[in-house]
Every structure is written in C-alpha cells, then in structure tokens.
Amino acid sequence: MTSTARQNVRGNNGPDRRDLPNYKKFGAIDWVEFDALKYVTEFILNEIGPEHNDINNAEAYQIAQGCPLKTYFPPTYRQVLLQQPLTHGAEEEDYRAVVRFPKDAGLKIFSILRQFGLRDFYRARLAILPPGAVLDWHIDTNTSVSCRVQIPIIGDCRWEIKRNNEIEQQFLRPSEIWFTNTGYAHRVKNIHHTEDRVCLVIGCHYDAIKKWFE
Numbered sequence: 001m002t003s004t005a006r007q008n009v010r011g012n013n014g015p016d017r018r019d020l021p022n023y024k025k026f027g028a029i030d031w032v033e034f035d036a037l038k039y040v041t042e043f044i045l046n047e048i049g050p051e052h053n054d055i056n057n058a059e060a061y062q063i064a065q066g067c068p069l070k071t072y073f074p075p076t077y078r079q080v081l082l083q084q085p086l087t088h089g090a091e092e093e094d095y096r097a098v099v100r101f102p103k104d105a106g107l108k109i110f111s112i113l114r115q116f117g118l119r120d121f122y123r124a125r126l127a128i129l130p131p132g133a134v135l136d137w138h139i140d141t142n143t144s145v146s147c148r149v150q151i152p153i154i155g156d157c158r159w160e161i162k163r164n165n166e167i168e169q170q171f172l173r174p175s176e177i178w179f180t181n182t183g184y185a186h187r188v189k190n191i192h193h194t195e196d197r198v199c200l201v202i203g204c205h206y207d208a209i210k211k212w213f214e
Contacts (some may be wrong), residue, residue: 010142010144010145011141011145011146012144013144013146013205013206013207014144014146014147015206016143016144017142017183017184020143020179020183022161022180022181022184023161023170023178023179023181024178024179024212024213025176025177025178025179026177026209026212027116027176028175028176028177029112029116029151033112033115034174034175036108036112037112037151037153037200038174040109041109041153041154041198043102043105044080044082044102044105045080045126045128045198047102052078052080053078053079054079054081054125055073055079073135074129074130074134074135076130076133077130077133078127078128079125079126079127080125080126080128081123081124081125082106082109082125082126083106083110083121083124109124109200110124113202116177117211118149118177118202118204118208119208120205120208121204121208122203122204122205123203124200124201124203125201126199126201127198127199127201128197128198129190129196129199131190131192131194132190132192133189133190134187134189134190135188135189136187137185137186137187138185138186139182139184139185140182140183141182141183142183143182144183146203146205147182147204147205147206148182148201148202148203149177149179149180149201149209150172150178150179150180150199150201151177151178151199151200152173152174152175152176152198153174153198153199154174154195154198155174155195156172156173156174156191157189157199158171158188158191159171159172159180159186160186160188160189161184161186162184162185163181172199
C-alpha cells in the first residue's frame with residue numbers, strides 16, 4: 001500500500017501532507033467520559049465476537065473491491081466498522097442513520113466525540129492489534145484527500161512515521177486524541193505482550209479538525 005500512485009494522490013479537501021506535522025495532539029477525553037467510552041467499546045467487541053473483521057468489507061472500503069486488504073496486515077489484525085462512509089458535510093440525521101451495530105452503543109461513542117468537538121467525520125472504526133504485533137509500513141492517503149484521528153481505548157502503542165528518510169516516533173496513550181499524518185509511510189506496534197491494543201480511528205476531512213491547527 002506504499003505505492004508511488006498512493007503517495008501522489010491529491011485532493012481538494014485540505015492541505016497537502018507536506019503542510020501538516022507528523023503528529024498533533026488535540027487533547028484528551030475527560031476520564032469520566034473516557035471510562036464510558038471504554039465500557040461501550042468493550043461491550044461492542046463482546047457483542048460481535050472475536051471473529052468479526054471488516055477489513056475486506058468492500059461496501060465500506062472502496063479499495064477492498066479490487067484487492068484483499070487483509071493480505072496486507074498481520075493475520076490476527078482486525079477492524080470493526082462502527083459507521084458506514086458518509087458524504088462530506090452530511091447532516092447529523094444522516095450520520096445517525098448509518099451507525100452500525102450495536103446501534104445504541106455506537107451512538108454513545110459518537111455522542112462522546114461530539115462533546116469534545118469531533119464531528120462531521122465520515123467513517124469511524126475500531127482497530128484491534130494483537131499483543132506484540134506490528135502493522136508494517138504503509139501509506140493511507142494524502143491529507144488533502146482525508147485525515148485520520150486516533151484515540152487509543154485499550155493499551156498504548158508506538159507509532160512511527162517516515163518522512164524525508166527520517167523516522168519520528170510517538171507513543172499514543174489511552175484517552176489521548178491525536179492527528180497522525182498517514183499521508184506518509186507509517187507503522188504501528190502494540191508494545192504490550194498480554195493485551196490487544198484497541199484504537200478508535202476516525203476518518204474525516206481537514207475542515208473537521210482545522211480549528212486545532214489554527
């Protein structure tokens with residue numbers, strides 16, 4: 001997924017990857033709300049079971065229509081899609097309508113995110129990385145197309161981004177809210193040996209997060 005074609009993709013939804021930092025911490029969710037977020041996340045994972053994996057969900061990931069995404073990832077890596085993709089600028093009624101199972105739990109997660117000021121995102125998912133596993137070097141898309149916000153829920157992890165042949169490392173901790181510049185090659189490691197790392201990954205356009213850069 002680190003092809004030159006993916007690196008060179010340009011869009012009109014925000015600044016180019018070169019104009020944004022590798023990382024930016026937006027803040028952290030209040031611990032009372034974070035406890036609720038963690039509880040709901042664990043409820044969802046228990047409800048759907050350990051076999052559920054949306055990696056090859058072609059309805060949600062257009063790229064999955066042409067290639068089996070799961071082959072790029074560790075065999076035990078999973079993603080749980082909480083929300084079907086939305087058109088940029090969708091109204092809240094549309095946003096509520098596409099929340100996936102369990103619906104009430106999904107809405108609770110989005111309610112907590114809105115309290116922090118995160119809204120108008122088009123896809124939210126849980127990324128589950130097993131103990132000691134590495135999600136190896138890859139590029140998602142240029143920030144001018146879409147951006148990523150990461151909120152670790154269970155376990156922290158080590159992120160590395162390679163830019164201009166230099167690697168910058170950052171540790172993301174539970175409750176913290178981070179922008180990560182996934183327009184550059186990056187990899188993620190679960191540094192724990194006994195527990196899954198569960199991270200809430202939000203796809204959005206730059207407009208949804210630009211206030212934290214101003």
